[in-house]
Amino acid sequence: MKTAIRTTVLHKLAQQAQPASRFTELYQRLFATSVWQEAQVVAVTISLPHELPTQPMISQAQRQGKLVVIPRTVPHRELRFYPLTPKTCLAKTKFGVWEPQNGTALTKDQIDLVLVPGVAFCRHNHHRIGYGGGFYDRFLASFPGQTIALAQREQVVEQPWTPDPFDVPVQQLLVEDEHG
Ligand SMILES: Nc1nc2c(c(=O)[nH]1)N(C=O)[C@@H](CNc1ccc(C(=O)N[C@@H](CCC(=O)O)C(=O)O)cc1)CN2
Numbered sequence: 757m758k759t760a761i762r763t764t765v766l767h768k769l770a771q772q773a774q775p776a777s778r779f780t781e782l783y784q785r786l787f788a789t790s791v792w793q794e795a796q797v798v799a800v801t802i803s804l805p806h807e808l809p810t811q812p813m814i815s816q817a818q819r820q821g822k823l824v825v826i827p828r829t830v831p832h833r834e835l836r837f838y839p840l841t842p843k844t845c846l847a848k849t850k851f852g853v854w855e856p857q858n859g860t861a862l863t864k865d866q867i868d869l870v871l872v873p874g875v876a877f878c879r880h881n882h883h884r885i886g887y888g889g890g891f892y893d894r895f896l897a898s899f900p901g902q903t904i905a906l907a908q909r910e911q912v913v914e915q916p917w918t919p920d921p922f923d924v925p926v927q928q929l930l931v932e933d934e935h936g
């Protein structure tokens with residue numbers, strides 16, 4: 757079931773590249789949350805072309821004096837988050853994402869907010885489906901801070917699926933064009 761949803765949503769997302777202007781209002785809703793406002797250290801990805809653009813969130817966080825950290829994949833399908841600064845060197849992985857090559861990884865308890873990427877999200881219970889690597893499920897299993905995901909309309913699934921025991925739902929799901 758998760759595999760079928762992943763394939764369907766990825767197919768929809770592949771149809772168009774996402775202009776950040778489409779999501780201005782969604783970003784504003786994120787910036788208005790108390791979790792965002794209180795976070796000093798924010799973990800976010802460098803988005804792929806079909807993903808919701810993350811650059812506006814990175815810029816806003818840096819303007820507000822927050823530390824932005826980005827993931828690097830390491831053996832055993834784990835993630836480590838490194839500061840994104842003008843000194844950060846990035847390299848493209850086989851998977852196609854840009855990852856940091858230098859700096860010092862933070863520990864989980866140093867990160868206040870993780871903006872969780874995903875392919876599909878369940879509207880009702882905030883469960884998520886990623887690319888199938890299990891990186892975020894593994895990381896979030898023992899993450900003590902806050903989690904928020906932003907979703908394009910096409911990524912939201914109305915019908916709950918049966919989650920695997922290791923799946924970790926996000927605490928807040930902000931959906932394009934929806935308030936509340
Ligand atoms: N922009 C962005 N960055 C992100 C994620 C994301 O969803 N979006 N991730 C969210 O988790 C992590 C990377 N996710 C990955 C998910 C799957 C595979 C993967 O299937 N790798 C294959 C080899 C790929 C290839 O050779 O092309 C493998 O390990 O077998 C790799 C990374 C961290 N960075």
Ligand SMILES: Nc1ncnc2c1ncn2[C@@H]1O[C@H](COP(=O)(O)OP(=O)(O)OP(=O)(O)O)[C@@H](O)[C@H]1O
Nearest residue numbers: 884885886887888889890891892893894897920922
């Ligand atoms: N906490 C965990 N400990 C050990 N293995 C895990 C854990 N979480 C997930 N996995 C493994 O990761 C694999 C992929 O999981 P899943 O299909 O749910 O990935 P996903 O949610 O799509 O990916 P991601 O979390 O990277 O976005 C599963 O085979 C699972 O066994």
